[in-house]
Amino acid sequence: MDNNKHDLRELLQYIHPASLDYQEWLSVGMALKEDGYTAADWDTWSRQDTKRYHSGECFKKWDTFRGTSSPVTAGTIVQMAKDNGWLPKRNESGHELNWEDSIGSKDDLVVINKGWLEGKEVIEPEAWDPVGQLVSYLEILFEASENVGYVTESWFNEEKQKYLPTKGAWDRTAGELIQQLNKCNGDIGSVIGDYKNEAGAWIRFNPLDGKGIKNENVTDYRYALVESDDTEIEKQNAIIRELELPVACLVHSGGKSLHAIVKIEAGSYEEYRKRVDYLYNVCRKNGLKIDTQNKNPSRLSRMPGIERNGQKQFLVDTNIGKESWKEWQEWIESINDDLPDPESLTGIWDNLPELSPPLINGVLRQGHKMLIAGPSKAGKSYALIELTCAIAEGRKWFDWSCTQGKVMYVNLELDRASCLHRFKDVYQALGWQANNLDNIDIWNLRGKSVPMDKLAPKLIRRAAKKNYIAIIIDPIYKVITGDENSADQMAHFCNQFDLVCTELGCAVIYCHHHSKGSQGGKRSMDRASGSGVFSRDPDALLDLIELDLTDSLLKQEENKAVCKVCDDWLKMCNVDILAELSQDDLCSEKAMMEASKRLLKAETYQAMQIAVEAARKAVQQRTAWRIEGTLREFPKFPPVNLWFNYPVHIVDSVGSLKDVETEGEAPPWKKNFAKKKSPEARKKERNMSLETAFEACSMNGAVTVQAMAEYMGITDKSIRNRIKEHGGYWIDGSEIGKKSK
Template structure:
């Protein structure tokens, strides 16, 4: 359905937690009236973490009928929260919040100059080979295939498909086709040669043929029935579409089954919209009604009104969506031309000056990653102060200059107090606090692609040499496990750095909970893009403190206080009677203190010692490691975090302490993604363990497996089907005989 305004984009401006219950309902009613889905309403509602209840949107959706509430309600809400319609005049200057729709974007070819590419029927017509090639190209053996051979006829005489079949696997169909002696009808059922037959290009769950029954969002259909066939063929190839199969429909169109490899339905919709937009801009007049993932396409290997439906080609264009997307994005750009190294060999341009010497240059990007208890926000406040004062941050000297600290997590009062507390604990005089600006956005933050232009506009005149964004999960746009979406997200940091000429330093959490049997400190949250994007990646890893080391630290703290007290009370006694060995013994120093100090003074010292011992117990130890793009690798920096500041371990106490994993920090926190085979093996093993555990209580059911594994019954059913070693009947699960 075409919309004058994309209401989903307007919802980005509306925070559901700011609406009352009736206003929230009105948004749902407006979405339904304008033809959107309950999933759209629910995805937006999830942003209200306090009131959101899974499934509530779908239950209320069915009751929204004839309420008279339209998309204008959403438009008005969006206006109330800062959205402005795109109504430009020639005399009006663009604002930073404005979006520019460049009609030349993504144009690769000129259809007026492209020559058509002829389509030829196969010389040796082999229906079984046509269909098996199609199945082998698009499906795994265990995936269910939807197909239709039966039709019904409208009053106008047009043949339309029925729902067809959906409960047979590709492997089963291929085996039966190869045994059919060329008779496709004996396997699929006879089809009407006037109408042809259809097949669904995405695998199904074996329960139906709706979008909800699509189990993997692998492919999208690109079809045009208003253009010359040869022209369609040529444009699709010139566009380098990542086509898995190209099928002639037997009439006036070509069906391109394009690889989109989306992680979920939401990403599928976004990728298909992008795909269709590129096709249209390049002169391919495609049928926009083919967007849904459960769509039928023409089945190769059958005849239609005297013409054959056949495969034109397989696996052409770019090998996958990612490479095609990157290629398209790079076609129309304002990038500079390549330069000859000869022109600059004897006159090299100056490198950007350092911001953090030996670590980060001005105008470059740095990511700090670590678990929540590492005190990352305090470390970034320490960095802000070090830049403002031109002081040292941990082990690195900083260039003095102005810094903008974008606070997305703390309330305003807490943020201001933290800066003052850290200044005090560091022992620094606030001589240059005018170099620090704090932008408090808790409860007011917007997605990063909308925040970036607002930030640039406010910062343009302030000559910041650093912008610190803490933390980024508050402004994430898209699925943080999606490489292409996170690449778009991190590109916003490049825009800020380029426009302002300042460094961008951002903070991200390690993922929560266990992953693959490892602790949360073993993996950083989200896509590997976070590991590759920054020029400097700083990672904080906690060190395991032994009881022996803690007791040693307690003793050192106690001895230092005893030594100071005895010296101040009677220096002559200290000089004559307290040797170096005594100064290393708590019991000996306690005896000396009893001889020299009054009871009141001794009580005071012991009270101070108790406080120091407590502080030793509550502080944590950390190792800073990282990878740098512009500088040589640095030696790990060990430090203590004792609220509210970090202090470098210059004494070397922590140098021999090992973290809880022998893996390098960068690899531990940003692991390589598992392959599909590895994930399948892991899922099979998980199912086997769950089944064995549930047999203890008697019969095993889908519900018991679902509860044990922490996934939905639908997911359990899919894993059972993929495993192949179990059966399911009326909700009961059993093991197949070997």
């Protein structure tokens, strides 16, 4: 037996075999055998159930447990023990979480502090009125027209050494019985039949159809029986009352138990079973060991007004606890809900708690949540990588300064090599020294991700001692649980981010895609795909939307790029530019190219021309984006315009994009009379788009038709046609490559 495991024999002390049904008892045996214990261990524990224990039965059953592909394990016994109050021992300094540990929640069904529970005495009635006892019981539980099942005849079972009931009667209504009882002058036997004093009498607590006593004969699943033979009767009384069980009648059995007839009020047998399981679970977790054989709606209970072995079966109380099942269940689930108590503003007005410090100045505080939303090809992943690097280095991200600290990047989409290369590419494109790489941890989960409600505890376990100030999850569609259009399911999903924030004290930042169709006419907070929960839940929502670039603007940017290349080469060759060119010439592509040709050596000029063409191509491949924000903690910021110059975003600090409209935002008259592109321009645009897609997909290794189609958002057939039109690429099956020049 593994010393790191729990000793199941110790855990069995918390589980009484009499409280289990037959299948649960078998499961204990199977779990013991699976974990390496002996049949004697099972037999020793089973002997506690004196009513059902049979010598040798455990050993016979043990030999039939031959194992299956999905065996019953020790976890079954551990959970049973937990249900009965056992708690695993933990060091005062805490413990390392297991894979499936639940984080940040406790058992919301435990109401009673067992250590402080005191028994409540059960008092017999001063004046014994058997008829009054039974009439009260019938009036409370039944309508006058409903059939009642009861038993007065019994037989002695030699094996169990006890009296057992017969089937009894079920063909009389409550109204008939009450009428005859009120006329019997105290002789109950003349109405219901004589009973053995040693055995007592029984009654069924749910109405029947008058045709039998089985579950299918029950006409209304109104009540359930709560009975415990293994708890002191004074303690039973105290627990039933402390739990506020909605008890219609509380009956002393004339033995060692109370019979609580609890209002279940189920609409069907299936609902009855679920509610009884819930009821029994609450009772067990609060110290009342339930006899699970009493689950059936047609079950017999002890009849009040009867004597049994000189002891009275009597009504202890009626209509106690909550008034209905619904009220009781709501109370159970709210009484231990972990919510803080309301506090008066007066006491803290002059001593308000400090706000969490900013993580991204003017946008997001530490310990809060942020969502980045945008369409495909917006570079959302690159934006998150840039943010990871900015936090690690304590530098600016777009237009905002970041607090420096440790950050975890959870990669759900890229293979490990591609992800790591992207980080290096971003550092180099930003021109930053990688001085604080020890502040960045990357958790690569492509192909291994699980739904967020399962991922959250695993993430917390790994991050618990790392002091991260941010967890960045990219992208969330890989871990969404449920229908993204369902508000309640997405609320549950987003609650997992709260759990991570609360447990780790860090910010959680994640990205999501836009819904389909044009987004220009929508508010920024309405563009994310799925339920509106995505826009309402985060403390900061940053939305990326593409700008509709005009030919003139691209030409202007191309002019700037060419001028910069010329300026760099002239300076590199020690040319005094200001002596050779005017200020206007410095801003003219034509003038700068002519001056470069004149002032540089021929071979140098030819090398510069290659750099100029690369700069032109880079401009044509640029896309432009506008970030708009919806913030909870800070004032709304003016829109920030960006160029996405693969692989990084560059803030438009000169205002070139200030007046550019977003895609789909142009008025109808502009759309209708927009200048049509020539066939040559359209072909050039398609070729450039194809080249960009090829470069992006090649980062993951071999380029495939499917990968290119997914990146460009078109069909495989369209990709093949465009490659054929371009002429610079080859296709071999589904693989694509660039032709050698």
